Amino acid sequence: MSPVRRRALVVTLPFALAWAVVLAVFTGLRDRLPDPLATHFGPGGEADGFTGPGAFLSVASAVLIGSGLLIALGVLRTRTALRAQRPVVAIGYGTAGLLGYAFASVLFANADAVRASRVSEPVWQLGVAFGVACATGALGWLIAGRDTAPEDDPEGSAAPARLPLADGEVATWTRTVGSPVLLFGGVVAVLVGAVLAAVGPGVQAWLIVIGLISAAPARCRVTVDRRGLTVAPWFAPWPRKRIPLARIERATSGAANALSLGGWGYRITGRGSALVFRSGDALFLRLATGREFAVTVDDAATAAALLNALIERERGTSEQRG
Template sequence: MPQSPAAPLNARRVLVAVVPPVLAIGAVLVTFLSLRDRLPDRMAVHIGSGGHADGFSGQGAFLATALGVLIGDGALFGALTYWIRTTPGVQRTIAVIGGTVAVLTGWLIVAVLLANSDVTDASSVTLPGAQAALAFAAAAVYAAIGWLTCGKAEEAEESETVSGPSTGAERLPLGDSETAGWTRVAGSRVLPATGALVAAAGIVIGFTTGWLPALPLLITGAPMALLTGARVTADRRGITVTPSLTPWPRLNVPLERIAEAGHRTVNPVRDFGGWGYRARPGASGIVLRSGDAISARLTTGSEFVVTVDDAATAAALLNTLAERERERRTATGG
C-alpha cells in the first residue's frame, strides 16, 4: 500500500496544544516571583484527603518540578500534534488533551502557591476542594474551546482511500488434507518507554499538585509500560492477536472477513498517529513498531494491519486458508 503524502500543517491545532503550557508557565513564574518573600522555605506541595498538606518541598525544587512538567507537556503534545498530520482526527484529540492537561496542571500549581503564602507552618496549609473543582471546570471549558478551534477532522480524512496489499494475493501451497499455522511475537520498544514516561509524569504531578489530577496519567501509563509485545497467529481461525504475557484481551479477525491478505511497510505516526491499537477511517490494527506488517483487506473494504516480522508468509497462508474457507462455505451453502 503506498504511503500517504504528508498533510499540510494545521497551525491552529499546534497552538491549541502549546499555548496553554506557555501561558501556565508564565502564570506560575509571575505568581512565584510575586509571592517569593511570602512563601515558607519548606512549602506544602501536596494536599491530601481532607484538603490538608501531607507532602513538602523547598521552593526551588517545587518550582523546577512544576516548570519541568509544564515544559514537558508543551514539548510532548506540541511535537505529537505536528507529527500526526495524516490522521487529523487523532491530531485534533492529541492537541486538545495536551492543552487541557496544561490548564489543569497550571491552575493547581498556582493554587498551591497561593495556599502557601503568608504561612509560618507549612503543615497548616489547606486547599479547599473548590479549587480542584474550579481547575477541572477550567480544563473542561478549554477542552470545548480547543475542540472547536481545531476545526473539523474530516477535512483531510475524506481524501483517504484504502488500496490493496502491495504484494498481491500470494498463496502458500497446501494439499487438500493439509493444514498449517503461523505465529510470531511482535515486540515494541516505544510503548513501554512511553508508558514509563507517562507514569513517571503522573507520579511527579501526584507529589507536586495532587493525586487526583495525576490519576489519568497513572491509569494510562502503567498498562502501557507493561505492553511489551503481542503474539500474532495466522491459522484456520484467521488473524489472532493477544498480549505476549497474557492470553487476554484477544483480538480475532476470522477468515470469512478476509478478502485478501498481503504485507506492507507501516509507519506508526505517519499512517496511524501512534502506537498500540489504532483506528482511522478505512483502516485499523495493532501497530507496535515501524516496518513490515500483515495487511488484510476485509470484506467490508477496510484494511486491518498488524506489524510483525515475516508478514509475507502469514499473508500467503491467510490467502490460502481464506480461499479454502470460501470454497467450503459455497459447497455447504453457508
C-alpha cells in the same frame, strides 16, 4: 510556515501557554510563598507533602514543556491532518489545561502562608481542574477539525495481495513486536507511584495500576493462521485480541504513524480500533462491519497476503458447502 510545523505549533501551544501562566503566577507570588511549599494534599485537603519553590517550578516546567515537545516531535514525523488525530489533540489540550490549573492553584493556596503545614486545598478545586480540562480539550477538538491538510491513506498504500496456497496447505505467520514507549511509560508510572506511596499517606496507587496496565502489552506476538488474526502478550495467552477470518473482508499493509492512529496502546479511532506499538509498518483489516482494525508490526505485507489467501479459501469452502 509549512503545514506540518503549523500543526506542531497548534499542538504545543496549550502547553506553552500553561507554562507561561504558571511562570507568571510563580513570579508574581514569589515573595509571598513559604519555603518549602505545600505541594501534596490528603483526602481532606490538608497538606501532607512539601517541595522547595525552585524544585516545584523546575518540575512544573519539565512536565509542561516536556509533554509539549513530545507531542510536537510526533506530529512533525507525519503529514496526517490534525482532524485525523482529534483524540490526541483533545487529550493534549485537556492535559495542558489540567496541569496548568493544578500547578497554579497550588501556588495560590500557598500564598501568604506562614507555614506550609497549615496550607489546605479545598476538594472542590479538583472539580474545577477537571472542568478546565474538559473545556480546553473541547477547544483542542474544535481546532483540530479546522485543519484541511490532506490525510495519509495507509490502507491504500499497498494493493491487497494474496499468497499462493495449495489446497489443504497449512500456513502460519507470526511476529513479536515491542513498544519502548509503553514499557518506559509503564515503568515510570509504577516507580513514581511507588515513590509517592512511600512518602505520603493514601497516595497514588492508581499510578501503579496504570503503569502495570501500560507495561503488560509492551511486547506482544501477532499471529496469522487459519483462525484469523491473534494478538496476545508474549508471556501469556491472555488478554488477547482475536479476529476470526469470517469477520475480515480484506487485509492491506502500509506505513503508519503512531499519533495518526491515536497514540500508543489500544486506541479507538474514527475508523475503528488499533493496537499501536510504534510507528512504521502496519497491518490494516477491513472488517465485515465496515470498521477497521490496525496493528503495527514488521513484515505486515506478508501477514496481509496470507490473510487474504486464507479469507479467499474460507469463502470458497463456504460456497461449496452452500
